[in-house]
Amino acid sequence: MRGGSFLTGLTLHVKPTFDIYADIGRDWINGYTYGSGGQTYGYGSNVLANPGQFTSQAALSGFTPYDLHSVTQETLGFWWAAYKGYYGAAKVGVQYSHTGVSAFSVRASQYGGSFTPYTFDNMILTSIRFYPM
DSSP, rough: OOOOHHHHHEEEEEETTEEEEEEEEEEEOOEEEEEEEEEEESOOTTOOGGGGGHHHHHHHOOOSSSSEEEEEEEEEEEEEEEEEETEEEHHHEEEEEEEEEEEEEEGGGGEOOOOOOOOEEEEEEEEEEEEEE
């Protein structure tokens, strides 16, 4: 199976005490389907449907029946050097992060077609750091 990933970022030094940054990264894998002996196998194939995957029992058990296709994360944040002196340095940071996870399309014949499962999470993170001399 083939896949890939990338990560890139940009940092802007607004002042000697203030930096703004933005990053984006993604990991993905391509699906592969093959047949042998009249059976279909593979990863990421919408030919393979599990009728039990749409039940509440499957959701409550923590069972994830989907083959993951990609994970993407974008972040935006800043660092402020609040103090720099005889005792060390203190920095304050805030970051916003959006992470999305998508699976391959799933055949759902009982619902009349297919769909692509996707979920995401938005996070705000804060940090206060002290660097002693």
